[in-house]
Amino acid sequence: MTTVTPAAPRPGTLPLADLRAMFRRVPGHIDAATSGLPLTATADALRSALDAWTAGEATPATYDVSVAASRAAYARVAGVDVTRVAIGAQTSPLVGLVAAAVPDGGRVVVAEDDFTSVTYPFLAHADRGVTVRAVPVGHLAEAAADGCDVVATSLVQSRDGRVADVGAVRAAAARVGAVSLVDVTQAAGWLPLVPAPADHADVTVCSAYKWLCAPRGTAFATTTPAAAARLRPLAANWYAGDDPWASVYGTDMRLASDGRRFDTSPAWLSWVGAAPALDAFARVDVAAVHAHDVGLADDLRGRLGLDPAGSAIVSLADDDGSVRARLDAAGLRVAGRGGGVRLAFHVWNDSDDVDRVVAALDAA
Structure with missing residues (x-):
């Protein structure tokens, strides 16, 4: 499979007025936290992709251009090197990678009333003795300092928009040797992520269909090298291979050495629509x-x-x-x-x- 790394425009080069002009005006749509609106370029790209598919002209290599462009653009949004970015379809399986790495009998601290894609993956390990303690979002750092294996929170709370102090959370987690996980789904696209929180969490996850205005079925994780070493690639598959097209058969597993080892095989059309949206948000001020x-x-x-x-x-x-x-x-x-x-x-x-x-x- 051909891997294409597009040129990386500097963030901040697209004026807000130009980004606003990329959307069709929908008066009264005040619900980006549920689902963003598509850029006209996203809608056009999806229509063109459907036409190509109908004509029998679609190929995996063609789709992978959109995946690679989306990955590179999200790396700019998150302020990390592209090698640290994994792709997925939803956030909960990406959180699940961290949950599966919690040791038997481990302790997890989460924000009270956080979105369940952050909390449920940890609760699902109760049979291994994993305990989950929920505290008010403003007390996460304090609770983590008491001792835990993981502290997890959304940067922006889905329910009411409160913004967590993820810098304090990661510092507290580091002091006790815990992994910090931050879901930036309700932040990426309107809250600046550079230089934080990518530098303020060991693992970040993001669904891109809300404030980043990509189609549903596009999600990302970023990991520090130390955190990645603690995670098992539970969905190991051909697309996560060091050379994907050499990884489609057999038992000789050779996964990518970087963040791609945690990839899941992409839902192609979603990524066709994601590429122009993520590029725009990577370039906007x-x-x-x-x-x-x-x-x-x-x-x-x-x-x-x-x-x-x-x-x-x-x-x-x-x-x-x-x-x-x-x-x-x-x-x-x-x-x-x-x-x-x-x-x-x-x-x-x-x-x-x-x-x-x-x-x-x-x-x-």
Whole structure:
């Protein structure tokens, strides 16, 4: 299989206005935390790939160009060398690599009410005596310092947008010899990841279909060399081979020596759509994206009498479902999460979306 490493444009060379122009405007879609919108280039690439498939012109080597481009672009987003990046389809199997490496009777610390793709893989090892302690996200470092084998958290909490202090978490984990794992799914695309948290966690995982606007079925892991040495490639397969096309038969397993050893075979069409999206987010000035997204979110908070939170996600209490009902009736795309309503502002949103939310709530 041909491995193509495209040129790596410097991050920050794509103006925010140009990135915004790559999306078709969908008024009232305030739900990037559930699923991002596709770039027009992503939709075009998928249509072209379907046409090529229909004509019998699609080949694995052609698809691998998109996989390689996506891997290289994500490495720039995460601020790591491309050799440290593994691809997958979802985050939970990638978290599962770390969970399987916890010793019998080991101890794991997780954030309370974190997304279950981070917590369930560890809970599934209870039969080996693995215990999982859930603590408030602000107390992760303190809990890790008490002793554990792994401390795992989302950088940005899916439920309410709180941002974890992953630097403190990794420092505490290092002091007790634990592995730190950070899920950046709800952060990558709006929260700058360079130089952290890639440098602030032994393992990071990310599903790219939310804020990075790739199709579902595209996910990544990054590992430090020391962490990679502790992980077993549980899904060892031909695509993870040192030479993939020499790894399709037999028992002579020769896996890649770098992050590719943890690859799973890609769902081809998803990666065709991912390549242009990830390239755009690798080139954009992410600080400008952060200012735009958080600016809209904090504007809404202020107009609702809430304090700013520095997150692109806004969570509103909604015990009886009436808030969600009013927003739905106003034609706004939002999500119900954890007994509240979650709004997630991204690059396609503007002040009109904030006005519509306020008007819908004021009308009550």
